Amino acid sequence: MKRLLLFLLLNAMLWPQKSMAWGFYAHRRIDRLAVFTLPPEMIGFYKKHIVYITETSTKPDSRRTLVPDEAPKHYIDLDVYGDSAVYKLPRFWKDAVAKYTEDTLMAYGIVPWHINLMKFQLTEAFKARDTDKILRLSSEMGHYIADACVPLHTTQNYNGQLTNQRGIHALWESRLPELLAHNYDFFVGRATYLENPQLRAWDAVTRAHLALDSVLRFEKEVTESFDEDRKYSFEDRNGVNTRVYSRDFCEDYHRKLNGQVERQMRYAIALTGSFWYTCWVDAGQPDLNKMAGISEKELQNLKEEAKPQPPVLPVRPEAAIPRARPLHDHADSLFLSCAFH
Numbered sequence: 001m002k003r004l005l006l007f008l009l010l011n012a013m014l015w016p017q018k019s020m021a022w023g024f025y026a027h028r029r030i031d032r033l034a035v036f037t038l039p040p041e042m043i044g045f046y047k048k049h050i051v052y053i054t055e056t057s058t059k060p061d062s063r064r065t066l067v068p069d070e071a072p073k074h075y076i077d078l079d080v081y082g083d084s085a086v087y088k089l090p091r092f093w094k095d096a097v098a099k100y101t102e103d104t105l106m107a108y109g110i111v112p113w114h115i116n117l118m119k120f121q122l123t124e125a126f127k128a129r130d131t132d133k134i135l136r137l138s139s140e141m142g143h144y145i146a147d148a149c150v151p152l153h154t155t156q157n158y159n160g161q162l163t164n165q166r167g168i169h170a171l172w173e174s175r176l177p178e179l180l181a182h183n184y185d186f187f188v189g190r191a192t193y194l195e196n197p198q199l200r201a202w203d204a205v206t207r208a209h210l211a212l213d214s215v216l217r218f219e220k221e222v223t224e225s226f227d228e229d230r231k232y233s234f235e236d237r238n239g240v241n242t243r244v245y246s247r248d249f250c251e252d253y254h255r256k257l258n259g260q261v262e263r264q265m266r267y268a269i270a271l272t273g274s275f276w277y278t279c280w281v282d283a284g285q286p287d288l289n290k291m292a293g294i295s296e297k298e299l300q301n302l303k304e305e306a307k308p309q310p311p312v313l314p315v316r317p318e319a320a321i322p323r324a325r326p327l328h329d330h331a332d333s334l335f336l337s338c339a340f341h
Contacts, residue, residue: 119198145268184265233246
């Protein structure tokens with residue numbers, strides 16, 4: 001265990017510091033606190049491995065520009081599908097592919113469908129009593145659930161680039177939590193069993209999307225009351241003098257949002273714990289106290305993943321809906337079609 005702690009702490013220092021999605025701070029906080037929502041039969045196992053769960057929660061962001069088809073798992077651009085898309089889009093993958101094609105769905109994000117795939121995978125890992133898979137899938141599932149709770153992950157205007165608000169992504173997801181989360185109330189109670197996990201993933205996306213208007217409108221209102229030199233300040237980031245949103249601007253924006261970021265983090269914590277709990281129940285409630293520790297193979301995998309790699313694709317596509325093409329003829333497509341329906 002000491003070897004694992006040392007390894008993870010070292011990698012935490014080496015991982016990129018540029019924030020994506022919620023930002024490393026918030027993702028780690030969400031996964032860590034989700035552990036404490038679990039029932040007695042689960043919490044001992046998860047607490048034993050809480051360092052692993054916390055530190056690996058950011059792995060999906062670390063590989064977004066390295067692994068093909070990773071980026072779309074973090075978001076869904078609902079606005080490209082027209083009015084009321086959040087209510088009209090098919091909830092099950094096979095139905096969505098039949099209506100839009102897999103290429104179109106991948107171009108504009110699949111986060112709610114991907115959460116359901118991970119629910120299936122984690123349930124199978126519990127059934128197999130596979131410690132490595134349980135821990136990795138739990139940690140990464142928490143990441144995607146948290147992303148589904150972010151309003152800016154539900155729109156093409158994900159960084160305010162379409163409304164002259166560039167930078168709002170990092171402001172909402174990273175800067176506000178890093179500055180203000182020490183005052184947030186993160187007591188969310190116990191995890192609950194989810195009767196229909198796929199619909200709960202869509203509930204998270206719907207809730208986030210309905211908050212999008214406030215995210216954009218209030219930033220504009222606060223910006224109008226701040227001169228440029230008051231809106232931004234400079235901080236030392238790893239020896240580099242970096243321009244950031246000022247504390248005064250952030251606190252005004254936070255007040256306008258009326259605790260929105262805190263509410264979404266709380267929601268993500270509770271939902272993550274509930275997904276973990278549901279997977280465990282659906283797997284037959286295996287005795288986690290009899291599980292083996294993390295394997296040497298998993299530790300080696302973490303070492304390999306920590307090595308710098310050149311990017312192979314952009315983090316986020318910005319284009320019109322592509323011309324439909326036939327479904328990809330590979331195993332993942334077949335598996336997804338079965339697992340999601």
